[in-house]
Amino acid sequence: MDYLLNETQKMVVDLTRKIAREKITPAVAAHYDETEEFPWDIMKILADAGLFGVYIPEQYGGLGGGIFELCLVTEELSRACGGISICYAATALGAYPILMSGSEEQKKKYMPDIAAGKKLAAFGLTEPNAGSDAGGIQTTARKEGDHYVINGTKQWITNGGEAEVYTIVAMTDRTKGARGATVFILDKGMPGFEFGKKEKKMGIRASATRELIFNDCKVSADRVLGKEGMGFIIAMRNFDGSRPGVGAQALGIAQGALDDAIAYARQRIQFGKPIISFQAIQHMLADMATQVEAARALIYATARMIDAGVKDIAKESCMSKLFPSDTAMKVTTDAVQIFGGYGYMREYPVEKRMRDAKITQIYEGTNQIQRNVIALQLIKQSAKGQKD
Amino acid sequence: MNIIVCIKQVPDTAAIQLVRINPQTNTLVREGIPAIINPFDENAIEEGLRLREKYGGEVTVLSMGPPQVEKALKDAIAMGADKAVLLCDRAFAGADTLATSYTLACAIKKMGNYDLLLFGKQAIDGDTAQVGPGVAEHLGIPQVTFVRKIEIENQTIRAERTLEDSFELVEAKLPILVTVTKEMNTPRYPSLKGMMKAKAAQITVWGLQDIDADPNRVGLTGSTTQVIKIFTPEMRKKGEILRGEPDQMAEALVGKLRDSKVL
Ligand SMILES: Cc1cc2nc3c(=O)[nH]c(=O)nc-3n(C[C@H](O)[C@H](O)[C@H](O)COP(=O)(O)OP(=O)(O)OC[C@H]3O[C@@H](n4cnc5c(N)ncnc54)[C@H](O)[C@@H]3O)c2cc1C
Numbered sequence: 001m002d003y004l005l006n007e008t009q010k011m012v013v014d015l016t017r018k019i020a021r022e023k024i025t026p027a028v029a030a031h032y033d034e035t036e037e038f039p040w041d042i043m044k045i046l047a048d049a050g051l052f053g054v055y056i057p058e059q060y061g062g063l064g065g066g067i068f069e070l071c072l073v074t075e076e077l078s079r080a081c082g083g084i085s086i087c088y089a090a091t092a093l094g095a096y097p098i099l100m101s102g103s104e105e106q107k108k109k110y111m112p113d114i115a116a117g118k119k120l121a122a123f124g125l126t127e128p129n130a131g132s133d134a135g136g137i138q139t140t141a142r143k144e145g146d147h148y149v150i151n152g153t154k155q156w157i158t159n160g161g162e163a164e165v166y167t168i169v170a171m172t173d174r175t176k177g178a179r180g181a182t183v184f185i186l187d188k189g190m191p192g193f194e195f196g197k198k199e200k201k202m203g204i205r206a207s208a209t210r211e212l213i214f215n216d217c218k219v220s221a222d223r224v225l226g227k228e229g230m231g232f233i234i235a236m237r238n239f240d241g242s243r244p245g246v247g248a249q250a251l252g253i254a255q256g257a258l259d260d261a262i263a264y265a266r267q268r269i270q271f272g273k274p275i276i277s278f279q280a281i282q283h284m285l286a287d288m289a290t291q292v293e294a295a296r297a298l299i300y301a302t303a304r305m306i307d308a309g310v311k312d313i314a315k316e317s318c319m320s321k322l323f324p325s326d327t328a329m330k331v332t333t334d335a336v337q338i339f340g341g342y343g344y345m346r347e348y349p350v351e352k353r354m355r356d357a358k359i360t361q362i363y364e365g366t367n368q369i370q371r372n373v374i375a376l377q378l379i380k381q382s383a384k385g386q387k388d
Numbered sequence: 389m390n391i392i393v394c395i396k397q398v399p400d401t402a403a404i405q406l407v408r409i410n411p412q413t414n415t416l417v418r419e420g421i422p423a424i425i426n427p428f429d430e431n432a433i434e435e436g437l438r439l440r441e442k443y444g445g446e447v448t449v450l451s452m453g454p455p456q457v458e459k460a461l462k463d464a465i466a467m468g469a470d471k472a473v474l475l476c477d478r479a480f481a482g483a484d485t486l487a488t489s490y491t492l493a494c495a496i497k498k499m500g501n502y503d504l505l506l507f508g509k510q511a512i513d514g515d516t517a518q519v520g521p522g523v524a525e526h527l528g529i530p531q532v533t534f535v536r537k538i539e540i541e542n543q544t545i546r547a548e549r550t551l552e553d554s555f556e557l558v559e560a561k562l563p564i565l566v567t568v569t570k571e572m573n574t575p576r577y578p579s580l581k582g583m584m585k586a587k588a589a590q591i592t593v594w595g596l597q598d599i600d601a602d603p604n605r606v607g608l609t610g611s612t613t614q615v616i617k618i619f620t621p622e623m624r625k626k627g628e629i630l631r632g633e634p635d636q637m638a639e640a641l642v643g644k645l646r647d648s649k650v651l
Contacts, residue, residue: 011583019577050580063580 001293003300005072012054012069016076019045024080026349032083032206033352036198038162039084039206046077046088047117055092056099060111066307067241071248071299078252079259082356083206085252087120089245090158090207093364094121097167097183097238101226106185110165122159124168124212125235127152132369134169134235135178139214141170146221148172150184150214153196158363160210161195164188168212169231181231184223192217203355239364240313241306243321247299250321250328250360254295257328257335257353258288265338281338288331295324315377322370325360332357389445389540391436392499393469393506394492394523395429397453397460398513414618416513425460428508430467430575431568435538436506437468438573443540446470448499452480452491458591466578466586473499477595482608485514489522491606494599496527504545505565509534517567524565531565532558536572 005013023045032039046052054069056062063069070092077085095114098106113119130136139152150170157166166186173180186193196211226234262285265276275281302320306313332354336343343350361367399407400422408417425433436447449464451457452475461472475495483491496502505527507520517533524531536555537548540562549556550569578586596603604610628644630637645651 007587008584012580015578015580015583045577048579049577050582054580063584 001296003296008063008065009069009072012051012063012065013072013076015049016051016073019049019051020076020080024077024084029081029084029206029349029352030346032081034205036200036205038208039087040162042084043087043117043120050117052088052091052117053115056095056111056115060099060107061115062111066303067244068300068303068307071244071303074245074248075252075255075296075299078249078356079256080252081206082249082253082256082353082360083204085249086158086204086207087162089249090123091121091163092245093123093238093242094159094163094165094167096241097123097225097234098165098185100237100241101183101230101234102185105222106225110185114165119164120159120162121165121167122157122163123238124154124157124160124166126154126156128155132366134232137169137171137181139168139170140174141172141182141184141219143172148184148219148221148224150192150217150219152214154212154214156199156209157212158207158209160208160212161188161198162208166193166212167225169235170214172228172231176229178232179229181235182228183225183231183234184219185225186217186219186223190217190219202358203352204359236314240317243317243364243370244299244303244306246360246364247295247302247320247324250324250357251292251295251299253353253357253360254288254292254324254328254331257332257350257357258285258292260348260350260353261285261288261335261338264342268340268342275338284334284338288334291327291331295327298323315374315381318365318370318373318377321360321364322367322374325357325367328357328360329354389439389443389504390502391439391445391447391504391506392496392502393429393432393436393447393449393464394520395433395449395451395460395464395508396426396511396513396519397423397451397457398426398511400424401512409618409620414615423456423459425463426508426511426513428510428512428568428570430508431570431572432506432508433464433467433469434573434575435568436504437576439504439538439540445503448473450492450495450499451475452483452488452495454481461591462586462589463578465589466582467576468579468582471592472589473592473594475595475599476593477606479596479603479607479609482611483606484611484613485516485518485522486612487606487608487610489519490526490610491599491601492519493523493526494601495594496523498594498599503543503562504540505529505563507565507567509567509569520565520567527565529563529565530560531567532560533567534569535566536569538566538572 051073053062054065054073058064074085074089098110114121125134127137141148141150167183169181169183171180172182192215194213196213199209265281266274268275299320302316335350336354339350342348403422406421410417440447447469448471449461449469450473465472480491510517521531532547534550535547536550539546543562545560545564547558549558630640
């Protein structure tokens with residue numbers, strides 16, 4: 001398949017692939033999966049290569065690409081390890097709100113270090129009692145004179161504790177409902193901002209998932225992102241931009257599992273021949289490959305659409321996460337099946353890919369929520385008399 | 389600190405199964421084989437970049453070869469080198485290590501103003517380890533070979549030379565030529581910005597006249613050695629290791645020597 005990448009995009013893919021092949025070997029991926037250490041050494045390599053800046057405009061030290069370039073890097077890294085890739089991609093989730101809604105000053109202050117990979121970022125919305133129902137967040141930011149005082153706890157924040165920059169959503173005025181939330185930019189180490197426990201997870205174990213705890217954390221008003229009350233709008237626009245990235249993570253994991261399955265099926269002998277000679281295996285591989293390409297086409301098309309500046313993208317953005325993540329779950333499960341009992345063993349790489357794939361159906365909105373949003377858009381568009 | 393790193397483009401060992409020898413010319417058939425920067429030369433480039441980061445100055449990469457060697461020089465620029473020069477002329481073709489080191493030395497003389505010349509300890513295709521030392525001789529400057537660590541202070545270099553089972557600490561004045569081993573460092577990946585710069589970069593190309601070289605001392609004409617034959621050696625049969633108590637092993641050995649009629 002020719003994906004009609006331009007010269008720069010090809011360069012991005014080639015460089016990421018080279019680094020992923022040489023530095024994120026199966027042994028390295030297994031190491032981080034076992035130890036749950038944060039892969040700082042790999043982050044350093046990605047930083048030096050300039051990969052953290054692919055989606056950031058040149059005036060802030062980036063390469064000047066967009067969501068598409070971010071997806072290409074995420075896909076290639078995920079092909080090697082779905083956990084390491086998300087340490088990279090979650091920084092974009094934390095930084096994108098600044099890029100989209102930040103003032104010139106805020107962008108100048110934060111983006112160059114993020115583009116250079118000197119600082120990782122994280123995005124904090126979820127709380128113990130507010131997952132799919134983000135409107136239920138209880139973290140508050142109380143205005144006192146010229147500053148705010150933040151109290152509350154964020155849960156399951158990717159890159160929590162490792163990142164230097166945090167964009168978090170807190171309620172500034174509960175009486176205003178959905179218009180009562182605000183996004184703040186926080187720095188690691190601010191007084192009143194601590195980290196809670198690090199989670200032990202099923203998959204993506206190289207990534208750090210932690211609590212953020214705010215205890216009378218005093219922040220100046222210049223840390224408000226956009227305007228007070230825009231919190232949920234910024235969060236939703238952030239997800240619209242970031243879902244193709246989760247799709248790309250799922251896609252890379254699925255592609256990696258497919259690569260593994262083909263190689264294994266050619267070499268595993270049963271009944272005197274390689275198992276790939278059995279049509280049952282061939283058809284599984286054919287379906288897996290077709291689904292992977294379909295997922296890729298959807299992600300690439302959506303990412304290109306977003307980068308071209310199309311406004312109404314909620315539906316496509318949801319689809320570009322929904323389909324690839326369901327595909328990744330199916331393809332990785334089938335890859336384990338093709339490996340048979342060996343696939344179930346931790347010595348082989350595919351069970352990890354299956355564990356890594358599962359999260360892509362859950363975070364940045366569960367796939368049920370994606371379907372809700374897609375359906376809502378269908379209804380809205382139909383009511384408006386649109387046909388597409 | 390002005391540093392010149394000499395690099396060679398070699399066939400990618402990862403594609404070694406594709407490498408063929410032309411029995412007529414006794415040379416490698418390079419068509420269709422991916423080419424890379426000689427891995428030891430990557431260490432030399434990396435060291436040049438690190439020294440530049442520490443002491444300032446410029447890193448220039450230099451190579452002799454056909455036009456496609458531009459790719460290797462661009463890769464060096466993508467890693468961070470400032471400039472690149474390619475010595476490319478029909479007259480240079482077929483050079484042995486003597487002619488090659490003479491040609492490189494002529495180019496380096498022409499560049500002038502250098503503090504340090506860096507080479508990989510050897511090329512993975514020819515494996516001679518002669519070109520670096522040859523250049524130092526042609527230029528009449530000191531050399532330290534097989535170096536794993538460099539420190540520079542007050543125009544003086546301290547270099548650790550790797551020996552069989554020890555190392556030698558050598559001190560010398562700049563300018564000097566150093567050949568480096570793999571242990572020296574881990575070469576960096578190119579950066580995206582470097583790759584963009586490399587894409588736009590103009591590689592300076594010099595021919596025979598540009599470097600004031602004696603036509604009788606370059607290329608095939610200037611070569612004093614000639615490859616008579618290149619062949620793939622027959623695979624040696626795997627040896628057998630005898631195990632057990634000494635007297636059992638001795639007995640087994642005698643048995644085997646009898647079987648093969650040596651005894
Ligand atoms: C490893 C990991 C990393 C994460 N990283 C981050 C991060 O960096 N930042 C951040 O803010 N959050 C993060 N999250 C949180 C993640 O986005 C939430 O887990 C997710 O939104 C789902 O919320 P929940 O887990 O509370 O599930 P719930 O909302 O409790 O959902 C439980 C089930 O009910 C279903 N459900 C809920 N509501 C509906 C509905 N209306 N219709 C149909 N079905 C419904 C869901 O689909 C799901 O199957 C992370 C989570 C994990 C596990």
